[in-house]
Amino acid sequence: MRIEELLKQLPVTVAGDYFDPAVTVAGGYVSDLLSHVMGQAKAGNVWVTMQGHQNIAAVASLVGIAVIIIAGGIQPDTETLQKADQERIVILTTKLTAYEVVGRLYQLGIC
Amino acid sequence: MIKLKDNQKILLEFNLAGSAFDLAGEASSKIKRVLQQIGVATEVIRRIAISSYEAEMNVIIHACCGVMRAEIYPNRTEIQVEDQGPGIADIALAMQEGFSTAPDFVREMGFGAGMGLPNMVRCSDQFDIQSQIGKGTTVLMVINH
Numbered sequence: 459m460r461i462e463e464l465l466k467q468l469p470v471t472v473a474g475d476y477f478d479p480a481v482t483v484a485g486g487y488v489s490d491l492l493s494h495v496m497g498q499a500k501a502g503n504v505w506v507t508m509q510g511h512q513n514i515a516a517v518a519s520l521v522g523i524a525v526i527i528i529a530g531g532i533q534p535d536t537e538t539l540q541k542a543d544q545e546r547i548v549i550l551t552t553k554l555t556a557y558e559v560v561g562r563l564y565q566l567g568i569c
Numbered sequence: 570m571i572k573l574k575d576n577q578k579i580l581l582e583f584n585l586a587g588s589a590f591d592l593a594g595e596a597s598s599k600i601k602r603v604l605q606q607i608g609v610a611t612e613v614i615r616r617i618a619i620s621s622y623e624a625e626m627n628v629i630i631h632a633c634c635g636v637m638r639a640e641i642y643p644n645r646t647e648i649q650v651e652d653q654g655p656g657i658a659d660i661a662l663a664m665q666e667g668f669s670t671a672p673d674f675v676r677e678m679g680f681g682a683g684m685g686l687p688n689m690v691r692c693s694d695q696f697d698i699q700s701q702i703g704k705g706t707t708v709l710m711v712i713n714h
């Protein structure tokens with residue numbers, strides 16, 4: 459699914475400067491444990507997490523994740539947004555809980 | 570794209586500092602970029618990136634300083650990470666999934682799941698770890714392209 463479609467369907471906000479409506483996501487992964495993300499998330503996944511620190515950008519970049527949704531109203535650190543910008547990773551934030559985000563993503567067919 | 574000749578290799582070397590969480594992953598990202606430039610397959614790059622990142626993180630989390638060396642050959646990448654850290658008392662125990670001695674503040678950041686060494690083993694074609702208490706730890710991984 460194209461990320462511009464995701465933005466229409468979910469109450470999410472683009473948090474950083476980098477945004478490309480044509481970025482697509484296929485499937486997803488949810489965890490706050492970085493080694494599990496490294497080992498189990500797939501390239502192209504959307505990653506749902508409640509971590510807002512800059513190491514999530516490095517992890518996403520190494521795994522090939524282009525979109526991170528930070529759930530639960532957590533705000534990413536400034537350094538996170540800077541790193542994500544450099545790595546061309548879209549960071550979205552939402553007040554929805556991680557549970558709700560994943561449920562909604564599933565309903566949208568991102569499975 | 571640059572193409573490596575049969576007898577060519579690229580050597581990358583990085584100094585790693587313990588507790589430098591702000592720089593965490595930079596060395597692995599640089600290795601990844603070079604691998605992309607020489608056209609290594611995406612799935613192979615992913616295995617190398619995971620292996621190097623986990624080894625890099627272990628120095629940052631568990632040791633005071635170290636060096637990461639990547640030797641990229643046309644058919645394989647060798648990663649050697651050597652640190653001056655506390656060493657590992659029981660390597661078999663450390664290799665178990667979920668075993669971690671990471672402190673709480675590190676766990677809160679999402680590190681310390683005890684999956685680093687298992688991830689390295691899973692992603693590399695050859696894995697070797699040597700450790701001496703009070704001296705340090707050396708990890709060697711070979712990933713075939």
Ligand SMILES: Nc1ncnc2c1ncn2[C@@H]1O[C@H](COP(=O)(O)OP(=O)(O)O)[C@@H](O)[C@H]1O
Nearest residue numbers: 627631663669670671681682683684685686706
């Ligand atoms: N370079 C190292 N120096 C000292 N101890 C280490 C090192 N690497 C791993 N260890 C020990 O092995 C354990 C397991 O490592 P790992 O599987 O990477 O999990 P984690 O880093 O999440 O704790 C660590 O918690 C630590 O006790």
Ligand SMILES: [Mg+2]
Nearest residue numbers: 626627685686
């Ligand atoms: Mg580790």
